[in-house]
Amino acid sequence: MTEVKLTIGYDEFEEGKRIGEEIEKLSQSAESAALSSLIIGDWGQTYENSSEEVVEALVQHSASFPLLRKLFIGEMDSEECEISWITQSDLSPLLTAFPELQSFTIQGSNNLSLSHLKHDKLEELRIICGGLGKDVLAQIAGSSLPNLRKLELYLGVDEYGFDGSLEDILPLIEPGKFPKLNYLGLKNSEMQDEIAAAIADAPILDQLDTLDLSLGTLSDTGAEALLASDRIKKLKALNLSYHYMSNEMVARWQQSGLPVDVSDQQQSDDDEDWRYPSITE
Amino acid sequence: MQPLIVIGHPGDRRTEGIRQARERLGLPPAIILPYAGLLQGRSLAELLAEQQPAMADAAGRGSVSPLLRLDSPGGSFESERALIALGAPDAPDTSDALYPGFERQQHSSLPPNTEQRQLDSLPHSAERPQLRPLPLSVKAALRLQDLPGVLHHPSQWFRGYCRLLGRLKREAAEAWPGAEWLNDPAEIIAMTDKRETQRILAAAGVPVPRPLGGTQPPVDYASLRKKMAAERMHRVFIKLACGSAASGVIAYQVNPSTGAELAITTVGVESFITRPPIYYNSGKLRRYTDRKTIEAIINWLYRHGAYAEQWVPKASQGGRSFDIRQLVVFGEACHAVARCSTTPITNLHLRSQRMTPTEAGLSEEMLEQVQETARQALAAFPGSAIAGMDVLVSGNPQRTYIADVNPFGDLLYDVEYHGYGTYEWEMKMLADRPQPSLPQHRL
Incomplete structure (x- = not known):
């Protein structure tokens, strides 16, 4: 596997370096033909400039990357841009341009759209953000991704773009929606308890190996619902790390014998009863 | 051998570090002159005579040339309060020769009312900012209570510190003809005022993050x-x-x-x-x-x-960004610590994780560049022999910048250079160097 990451630093952007040209250069280089994984990092002041230029350049030069199977748009840390400030665009043309793609990861949700979400071979879709809009949730629910094995969505908080409710999430777990799905992550949510309760006895669990409800505000309430479900017991992995469960609840999980991760227990703020999902900014 | 006089707080981690280092190296103990006494108005000569009458005599005659080292005044609320009082407008000693603001005012080419007029042209904000904080009188300063973490009056504290160092520099020159400073007090002041530090570094061609506003910085x-x-x-x-x-x-x-x-x-x-x-x-x-x-x-x-x-985007490793504290002693880059944090502020006491630069993922080549940049930074202060630099390494592409020069930046635990701790290395360098040859003018 060969992997390349393209990134434009702040100063480089000020000096005129552009991601479109870097993608073009890469497409003309010797390594493009063998490239299997491409990471697009900071494309230059991403709080202001959207990923449109990335999409255009990759679509234009897609023929130069015949072996590309893995694509990440927006891998950057908060030193480069706050996650909630990354400006995306409609990324679905990338899926059309790379019909052999297997893994697609998106970081940042501002202006994000997946307007035409159809792909026969995609196995993995991940969206990492501080708040995912219900329009994108609807696009995923209405998608055609028959080969999808792993769906991992950071739902986030309303302050950073999550404007949905449970009704926007439930269509994602309808039976038959993603027939091959075996990893489901509905995580980093400020309504993690509601999600846990809704999914605890959902039929989709029967096809899953892994359920990932980590990084959110899961408390004893959601945990009770999960523990009460028989379907949970068939999972090969249940990820509940970064949570607000009590010590007693953590102990119950540990004694349950289930393959559960209850690490990274959070403490509620002493002064105010505020709980934060892991990634908000 | 040149006796070493340290101005600091007796028994604190810094003066203790020096004491232990000298003991371990078999060197005569340093003489610690306390800030507390100096801030009560007693002179350097007086305090030395009290501890070491014979040496005070010899230094007064010029037959012994003491080496003076200033250490941090921090960590003592009494000293902080006394320095704020010393910076008061009604303090008995108001000689501001070392105060950088004093020089700026003297050389300002702007007509006196410019700042106020600039303010008037700004959009109206709910609270029109004052240009300067209200000063505290000596009496009011001495009434300040020790409240954890409270920033009492940083600008008046700084003015007081400038006045104290100005006085000490004068006293040393008058009392001890052969005295030398390890770090020139005027340069310690310049290192303490970040506006001065970055201006001096930039003028010397040392890379620093671009200042906002250039020569017309913001005022509010x-x-x-x-x-x-x-x-x-x-x-x-x-x-x-x-x-x-x-x-x-x-x-x-x-x-x-x-x-x-x-x-x-x-x-x-x-x-x-x-x-x-x-x-x-x-x-x-x-x-x-x-x-x-x-x-x-x-x-x-x-x-x-x-x-x-x-804000230079810092290099990161495993989700943590880092900067490097690089100590420079007599022109040589020695002890270095990488300070890693998931937040943009990497200072040691904010529960950052400490690593060696290599553990933080810095290449050999970048490490050399960090050292070179740190050496250049110290060289911009020709009257100073020791400082700890905060060196930023940007992520893309990797470049080095000096974010800060810390005159007391050598309090670093559990880090060695050729098997020596920071104070041990400094004391060894002092003892090994040919006498007397500080890289600075004599006072």
């Missing part, structure tokens, strides 16, 4: 916002000009598309209805997104003197 929140927009510098670090460590530091950014603001800082605010707010250093990092609080904190910093510079 409103002008800061204007300059950020005009220079397209949407992410800045704002630092109290004469703060230490993470005291009064804000990582501040404005989203040019949405207008959203985010300030990550150690500064906490306690608001009151009937009196002005109190600003303090919070143990945990705070995130502010509301404009009113952000504006109040930034205006407070600017009233006490602040410095804003480009």
